[in-house]
Amino acid sequence: MPAAGPGSRTLGEVKEFAIYSALRLGLMLTTFVVIAGVWLLVHPSSFNLVFAVVAAFLVSGLIALTMLDRRREEFARKIQARADRAAAKLEERRARED
Helix, strand or coil, rough: CCCCCCCCCCCHHHHHHHHHHHHHHHHHHHHHHHHHHHHHHHHHHHHCCHHHHHHHHHHHHHHHHHHHHHHHHHHEEEEEHHHHHHHHHHHHHHHHCC
């Protein structure tokens, strides 16, 4: 496997993004199934798919704010470190040019 170059993404950053995205998607799907299931049990004749999707999106977003906070912070920390390294390299190049 080739070594990661200076401008390439590290496996850890990609892994954190993939895990966080998969957790968000899983939470959204689980919330949709629960909302749609309850709605269909309570009042099946008035089921509205669009409203169920919007409600699941909103509810899963609120749940993710608390449940996925650690993952989101970990991902943001790694991205910030990468941005700091890139900014330091840019400043180093500018200093060499002067």
